Amino acid sequence: MFGLSFRPRKANTAQTAKERLQILLAHERTDGSTPDVLPMLQRDILAAIQKHMKIGKDAVDIRMERGDELSSLEINIDLPNSRGNGQGAES
């Protein structure tokens, strides 16, 4: 497989306590002949997440890299804290 690994943030110091969700996708192809599904998956996965939690548009940071053999998509989402500001409640 690809061999991804997570490295958690360092312990919070004085920064605002926030929740984050990070999604990484890698599509590995043997050649460049097959369609790149990552743009479609990006849309669907964001929709799936929004079913479960409210996220603002400016809370989402997306980076995509496309290559012949490996395309990758990174989605970082700052989640509203479930306590405190009240924006995180599911309607």
Added chain:
Amino acid sequence: MFGLSFRPRKANTAQTAKERLQILLAHERTDGSTPDVLPMLQRDILAAIQKHMKIGKDAVDIRMERGDELSSLEINIDLPNSRGNGQGAES
């Protein structure tokens, strides 16, 4: 952010040419008080992928790790080769 990184496989030697899709999710919480959304997202993301491509149940390998501050979900999918065996065609 978390600082994930992709490392592509080494070049194919004699192994069967296959396509792979890998999805990594990390949910970082400031404490253990908020619900873990990863199991729900796992189901929804797999459904989203299946909208775009046919995947067999035994082609999916899922690993989840749950902790107070960081839960992670790793989904590895062997995709049917779009050429050759004909199983990859979308109906």
